[in-house]
Structures are given as C-alpha cells and as structure tokens.
Amino acid sequence: MLKIGYARLGDEQLGDEHLEQQLAELERLGCQVIRTEEAYVDGAPAPVLAAILDFIAEGDQLIVTRLEHLATTSRQLLDVVARLQARGASLYVSDADLSTEGDGGRALRAVLEAVGQLEPTNGARRRRSGAEAHEIRALRRAGVGPVEIARRLGVSRMTVWRKLREMESEARA
Known part of the structure; x- marks a missing residue:
C-alpha cells in the first residue's frame, strides 16, 4: 500500500508555516509520496490533486491533514471520494481521524451525501435580473x-x- 500525502496551502492560511506543518504531519504519518499545491480559486480544478486521483492505484491511501484541503464544497469532496473508491483507494484525514475504510467510511460517505443534497447544484435555477x-x-x-x-x-x-x-x-x- 502506497501512502500518498497531499498538502495544500488554503486561502485562509497565511505564509509557508502552515504548509510546513502539513508536510511534517504527512511525513510523520509515513507518506512515501507527498505532493503540494497552492490555493486554487473556488471551483477551479486543482491540477495536482487531479493528477493524484488519476495515478492512485488499488490499495493506496490518499492522506490529507484537513478535509477542506481536498475540496471547497461537499459535492466536490464526494467526487474525490467517489474517484478514490472507483480506483480501489482510500482517504485518511489526520486532523479529524477520518477514513473512508470500513464502517466509518460508509458513515462518512453517508454524511457527505446528506450535506451535498443541501447544497445548491451548479445548474440550480437562477432568477433573471428582471422581466420585460x-x-x-x-x-x-x-x-x-x-x-x-x-x-x-x-x-x-x-x-x-x-x-x-x-x-x-x-x-x-
């Protein structure tokens, strides 16, 4: 099993200190591969994460320190989890001690799906600015x-x- 660490400098963090803390935590957790990415604009694809999701193999584990480093919405997070699951890989979030493996993983996916149902979709009906x-x-x-x-x-x-x-x-x- 390959442990792949993913560190992202989020919008709310300032400076390199937070990124260094993430990297130290990922190394402590035994990640053999660690990839980093700068903050990305909400909704824009994260190219490093996308590459990891394309590369990760069955039995591998993606490790992040915080859940929000993977996505900005529950729907995006569900997509990441689904892509990992489709490849036979798992996710571990160290700060929350969450994993997509086993019973806890099924519960995590259920919660994410429930929260995702509450978020408006991109295709949500938008009101016109005005009617003629x-x-x-x-x-x-x-x-x-x-x-x-x-x-x-x-x-x-x-x-x-x-x-x-x-x-x-x-x-x-």
Missing part, C-alpha cells in the same frame, strides 16, 4: 396571475407586482 414589461403585460392579459407570471419568467413575485403597478401608473397618466 411586455412579457408581464402579455401574460397578465392572457389571464395569468402574478404568482404564475413570476414562476414562468423566473423572477420574484415582488418584481411582477412592481412592474404591474408601474404599468397601471403609466396607464392612468
């Missing part, structure tokens, strides 16, 4: 209520009400 008055007017003339107009146009009900009031004011003037 003519769209609202046309739907209202067709007998569609304000709540349904808001749903169809992907705007808030308040936006629809505000536009309807503006149109009424303009009609009176």
Whole structure:
C-alpha cells in the first residue's frame, strides 16, 4: 500500500508555516509520496490533486491533514471520494481521524451525501435580473396571475407586482 500525502496551502492560511506543518504531519504519518499545491480559486480544478486521483492505484491511501484541503464544497469532496473508491483507494484525514475504510467510511460517505443534497447544484435555477414589461403585460392579459407570471419568467413575485403597478401608473397618466 502506497501512502500518498497531499498538502495544500488554503486561502485562509497565511505564509509557508502552515504548509510546513502539513508536510511534517504527512511525513510523520509515513507518506512515501507527498505532493503540494497552492490555493486554487473556488471551483477551479486543482491540477495536482487531479493528477493524484488519476495515478492512485488499488490499495493506496490518499492522506490529507484537513478535509477542506481536498475540496471547497461537499459535492466536490464526494467526487474525490467517489474517484478514490472507483480506483480501489482510500482517504485518511489526520486532523479529524477520518477514513473512508470500513464502517466509518460508509458513515462518512453517508454524511457527505446528506450535506451535498443541501447544497445548491451548479445548474440550480437562477432568477433573471428582471422581466420585460411586455412579457408581464402579455401574460397578465392572457389571464395569468402574478404568482404564475413570476414562476414562468423566473423572477420574484415582488418584481411582477412592481412592474404591474408601474404599468397601471403609466396607464392612468
């Protein structure tokens, strides 16, 4: 079994001291290979971690000092765990004494999946910045209520009400 250490200087840490602490901890845990990576922008791929996940073999173990060094969201973390599992490898987090092996690993994955369900997906419905008055007017003339107009146009009900009031004011003037 190859122990692969992964150290990342996170956004919240300052200076090289934290990275040096991670490296010392990974060496103490017996990592034969240690790779480091600078902080990456949220959502951007971490190239060193991606290379490890492509390289890691069955029976190997990826070791990190803190869980947040692997991902910025639960969904990304689940992806890392799934990729490790698909390759027959495991994960060990030293600060929390967590592992994806055995019963504890199944519990960890279950918790991560539950938390991941609470996070919005990248494809989550996003509201439009505003609806055109003519769209609202046309739907209202067709007998569609304000709540349904808001749903169809992907705007808030308040936006629809505000536009309807503006149109009424303009009609009176």
